[in-house]
Amino acid sequence: MKQEKEKKGWARWKTVDLIVTAVLSVAFGLIFLAYGLLYIALVPVFGQVGIMLFLGFYYIIGVLVPYIVRRPGAALLASLLAAFTELLAGSPFGIAAVCAGLVQGAGAEAVFAIGRWRNYRWYMLILAAVASGIFAFGYEYFLFSYGALSEGVQLGLFFVRMPSAALLGGLLAKGIADALARTGVLRSVAIGKARK
Amino acid sequence: MIFRNYIEGNSFLHRINPVIKLLAFSLLLIVPTLFLDPITPACFLLLSFLLASLLGKISPLRLVRNMAVFALLSLGILMFNTLFFGGDKINILFHLGPLYIYREGIFFGLSVALRLLCVTTYSAVFVATTDPTLLASSLVHQARLSHNIAYAILAAYRFLPILQRELSQIRDAHHIRGGYREGFAARLSRIRRYGIPLLSNGIRQAERMAISMDARGFGISSGRTYYRITKTKFSDYVFLVSALAISVTIPLILARFGLNSGFLAGVAESLVGQ
Numbered sequence: 001m002k003q004e005k006e007k008k009g010w011a012r013w014k015t016v017d018l019i020v021t022a023v024l025s026v027a028f029g030l031i032f033l034a035y036g037l038l039y040i041a042l043v044p045v046f047g048q049v050g051i052m053l054f055l056g057f058y059y060i061i062g063v064l065v066p067y068i069v070r071r072p073g074a075a076l077l078a079s080l081l082a083a084f085t086e087l088l089a090g091s092p093f094g095i096a097a098v099c100a101g102l103v104q105g106a107g108a109e110a111v112f113a114i115g116r117w118r119n120y121r122w123y124m125l126i127l128a129a130v131a132s133g134i135f136a137f138g139y140e141y142f143l144f145s146y147g148a149l150s151e152g153v154q155l156g157l158f159f160v161r162m163p164s165a166a167l168l169g170g171l172l173a174k175g176i177a178d179a180l181a182r183t184g185v186l187r188s189v190a191i192g193k194a195r196k
Numbered sequence: 197m198i199f200r201n202y203i204e205g206n207s208f209l210h211r212i213n214p215v216i217k218l219l220a221f222s223l224l225l226i227v228p229t230l231f232l233d234p235i236t237p238a239c240f241l242l243l244s245f246l247l248a249s250l251l252g253k254i255s256p257l258r259l260v261r262n263m264a265v266f267a268l269l270s271l272g273i274l275m276f277n278t279l280f281f282g283g284d285k286i287n288i289l290f291h292l293g294p295l296y297i298y299r300e301g302i303f304f305g306l307s308v309a310l311r312l313l314c315v316t317t318y319s320a321v322f323v324a325t326t327d328p329t330l331l332a333s334s335l336v337h338q339a340r341l342s343h344n345i346a347y348a349i350l351a352a353y354r355f356l357p358i359l360q361r362e363l364s365q366i367r368d369a370h371h372i373r374g375g376y377r378e379g380f381a382a383r384l385s386r387i388r389r390y391g392i393p394l395l396s397n398g399i400r401q402a403e404r405m406a407i408s409m410d411a412r413g414f415g416i417s418s419g420r421t422y423y424r425i426t427k428t429k430f431s432d433y434v435f436l437v438s439a440l441a442i443s444v445t446i447p448l449i450l451a452r453f454g455l456n457s458g459f460l461a462g463v464a465e466s467l468v469g470q
């Protein structure tokens with residue numbers, strides 16, 4: 001009996017995992033709200049394609065939270081919670097943000113699922129962010145009818161976000177989480193136990 | 197506290213089950229994305245104003261002000277999508293030197309810009325007529341969200357003023373020690389220097405919250421009582437079905453007059469015998 005429970009012990013969410021996820025998601029939801037306004041203000045400067053260089057930051061929540069708590073479903077849950085927070089706090093993107101969060105979370109979750117929710121090395125974090133970007137592109141393709149734009153522009157909209165995803169979504173998540181782990185505050189969640 | 201966008205009220209929209217409202221609004225938002233003409237999203241935008249004022253008792257002025265945030269962005273999107281339109285360019289509207297603007301391009305640009313305005317308006321109507329706690333309750337009872345997750349979210353929301361207070365504390369501490377500098381680079385380093393302590397304090401308190409929740413038997417028994425349970429009423433489903441009906445009817449009517457374009461418009465036109 002005990003062996004069965006221990007086999008699946010790594011998959012069961014503990015309360016602390018849930019609360020940390022909730023707090024981080026809500027906090028980042030508000031950060032995303034402010035970031036969204038910055039985003040809107042910078043579009044006239046960078047253009048629709050250039051602004052994709054900033055898009056990667058939105059994918060950070062689907063990487064940061066799983067990297068910290070390391071439970072199945074963390075990416076999807078965190079991404080959705082952050083998006084709902086954005087909606088209720090008055091983001092102009094509203095319901096579209098929730099759909100985007102769902103899709104991005106699903107992308108990151110897929111990558112961690114392939115790693116059986118046990119592989120959190122740096123390349124997995126980058127891949128998860130990139131996957132968020134790919135799924136997000138698919139969703140935006142539908143929402144904004146990218147298909148009616150010229151091909152070069154479509155390629156630009158797809159590829160320009162990828163370095164941003166890798167840097168602002170993947171590596172930045174690792175940087176933040178590692179910095180937090182160094183303060184010792186993450187000792188009771190999975191990332192803290194993995195670093196011992 | 198952060199949910200100042202919710203306006204208390206007793207309108208029809210206020211009383212609809214939140215999850216069903218979300219489903220209905222999402223449906224109304226999907227339809228404009230299926231067509232490439234500007235008339236369809238314009239109709240749905242008009243519909244949103246009607247819904248808000250008639251069924252939600254929300255002033256149209258409030259919605260207009262909400263759209264203002266997107267004003268510059270919509271203009272930018274209009275220009276971008278007009279210039280980079282990739283479809284058949286037939287009718288030249290005008291040209292500035294080597295740059296040609298086609299009617300199809302402008303129509304498409306307007307279509308995307310209006311879609312964005314639809315998104316922001318429907319979202320604003322939803323947020324204005326939905327009590328966040330009722331939304332959480334509805335997600336638990338109608339959408340079968342785990343009640344543990346809902347409780348954790350509400351706990352996290354209660355948390356935010358504390359985080360805000362801590363941010364001021366950290367900022368004051370830095371000021372007292374003479375660490376304030378002007379400039380963009382300083383602002384970036386401030387984000388890191390405030391952010392890490394803020395996040396780590398937040399996580400420490402989250403851990404404490406989790407321990408006290410566990411000590412009170414959080415998540416142990418699946419039998420749980422609730423103070424407020426949201427239920428679905430017949431009128432909720434009437435609203436949902438009406439939204440579905442309108443989503444189908446408007447494109448069909450537009451197709452009858454040959455006003456929409458895009459793949460689905462062809463389907464609609466064949467259905468309506470155009």
